[in-house]
Amino acid sequence: MVAEIQYGGKITDDLDRILFNVYTEKWISNDALDEAFTFNPKRTIAPIPENFVYKPFDYEEHTKYKTYCDSFPEMDSPELFGLHPNADLTFRLKEVINMMSALTETQPKSGGGGGGRSREDIVYEMAADLLTKVPADLSPDIYMKQIRSLGGLDQPLNVVLFQEIQRLQAVIHKVRVTLVAMRQAIDGEVVMTQELLTNIGELFNSVVPQTWVFTIAGDEFSWISSTVGLWFGLLSGRFEQNNKWLTHGRPVTYWLMGFANPQGFFTSMKQEVTRKHRNDGWSLDDVIYHTEVTDYERIESVGKPPKEGVYVHGLFVDGCAYSRHDKSLVESEPKKLFANLPVLYVSGTKKELRAQRIKSGAYGPNGPYSCPLYRYPARTDRYYISLVDLPSKSVDGPAVKPKQWVLRGVALTSTTDYAW
Numbered sequence: 001m002v003a004e005i006q007y008g009g010k011i012t013d014d015l016d017r018i019l020f021n022v023y024t025e026k027w028i029s030n031d032a033l034d035e036a037f038t039f040n041p042k043r044t045i046a047p048i049p050e051n052f053v054y055k056p057f058d059y060e061e062h063t064k065y066k067t068y069c070d071s072f073p074e075m076d077s078p079e080l081f082g083l084h085p086n087a088d089l090t091f092r093l094k095e096v097i098n099m100m101s102a103l104t105e106t107q108p109k110s111g112g113g114g115g116g117r118s119r120e121d122i123v124y125e126m127a128a129d130l131l132t133k134v135p136a137d138l139s140p141d142i143y144m145k146q147i148r149s150l151g152g153l154d155q156p157l158n159v160v161l162f163q164e165i166q167r168l169q170a171v172i173h174k175v176r177v178t179l180v181a182m183r184q185a186i187d188g189e190v191v192m193t194q195e196l197l198t199n200i201g202e203l204f205n206s207v208v209p210q211t212w213v214f215t216i217a218g219d220e221f222s223w224i225s226s227t228v229g230l231w232f233g234l235l236s237g238r239f240e241q242n243n244k245w246l247t248h249g250r251p252v253t254y255w256l257m258g259f260a261n262p263q264g265f266f267t268s269m270k271q272e273v274t275r276k277h278r279n280d281g282w283s284l285d286d287v288i289y290h291t292e293v294t295d296y297e298r299i300e301s302v303g304k305p306p307k308e309g310v311y312v313h314g315l316f317v318d319g320c321a322y323s324r325h326d327k328s329l330v331e332s333e334p335k336k337l338f339a340n341l342p343v344l345y346v347s348g349t350k351k352e353l354r355a356q357r358i359k360s361g362a363y364g365p366n367g368p369y370s371c372p373l374y375r376y377p378a379r380t381d382r383y384y385i386s387l388v389d390l391p392s393k394s395v396d397g398p399a400v401k402p403k404q405w406v407l408r409g410v411a412l413t414s415t416t417d418y419a420w
Contacts, residue, residue, distance in 0.1 A: 045079060120200065131176065147161060164260055182199060207227070237258055262375065295324065297324060302343060309347025310346055315413070317339045319408045363389060371410055372411050
């Protein structure tokens with residue numbers, strides 16, 4: 001009544017509904033009527049501040065409730081809400097990042113004085129250095145010929161490659177033109193526009209120019225990074241993956257952060273798997289994603305690609321960790337916010353085949369945890385990619401139910417860079 005009827009219609013996001021249902025199942029239950037019931041976990045990872053006991057009372061006077069609430073510790077443990085203690089570190093990290101960003105934006109914009117170099121001099125040298133790191137332009141005549149040698153645009157993954165190269169070339173051109181124009185404007189060879197002045201200030205603060213990241217309409221033009229150095233690292237990595245794909249054929253394993261449209265990449269992969277099972281009567285509408293965490297911790301260990309589907313690497317677990325030894329999700333290590341996920345196998349399957357696999361216990365006796373995968377460590381639909389089935393098996397005791405990982409807020413992300 002509470003989760004589905006009273007509030008269900010007001011919660012439009014599917015993942016939010018799952019979380020709310022778990023909350024109501026855990027805390028709005030018959031156990032809450034027991035006199036010994038408390039909101040404190042039975043087993044805590046870190047001590048509860050002041051060893052305080054959070055529990056409902058049956059007082060008849062509201063002043064007693066007020067007195068009890070006034071006795072709460074100043075800081076509540078994240079474990080009371082089902083989160084790992086590391087969640088408090090994540091919160092504090094984001095607060096510091098926001099504070100430092102505000103301080104950077106409000107500091108004086110002028111530079112130099114007292115014999116020091118001016119802001120323009122510093123940016124002039126930075127632009128020259130960054131120009132040497134900008135990859136070479138991708139010629140349409142050359143890469144189209146290479147794509148045809150890979151099978152042409154009749155293959156869905158080649159269409160993804162074509163679109164990725166087009167988008168990457170637009171980014172390369174934009175960056176090169178902007179850096180050259182900055183140096184020319186500082187030299188007085190071209191007019192210093194407001195956009196160039198803003199870009200100079202952003203580079204001076206080692207912030208990625210917004211015109212490189214977003215279009216005028218606010219759409220994502222490239223990718224989001226907290227610093228120019230990290231942004232250029234991603235630029236080089238994307239160029240390297242696409243260039244190797246063009247010259248040496250499909251990668252054995254794909255770097256997911258190297259895609260501007262990872263959803264399109266997964267969809268194209270699913271199309272190819274569906275075509276391979278055409279004689280089995282598979283249709284694209286009936287095919288869902290199938291995922292398995294492999295034993296490959298290093299991409300160098302992957303000798304060859306799978307017969308169907310793809311290998312994906314470069315993913316991180318947020319909210320818990322993954323144990324290769326136990327082949328299961330496990331609790332995070334203290335003060336370690338992210339954990340590496342081994343190479344992930346992604347393919348397509350039918351719902352009935354997935355149900356058989358779950359019934360066989362491949363993901364644990366309680367089934368898999370359907371983990372949301374995001375491009376960035378920001379839980380919004382804008383950066384959501386897909387759901388990934390992860391195992392939750394027995395680790396030194398009874399198997400952990402997937403609902404615990406829902407409370408932990410466990411998610412996968414293709415980068416650990418906090419750019420917000």
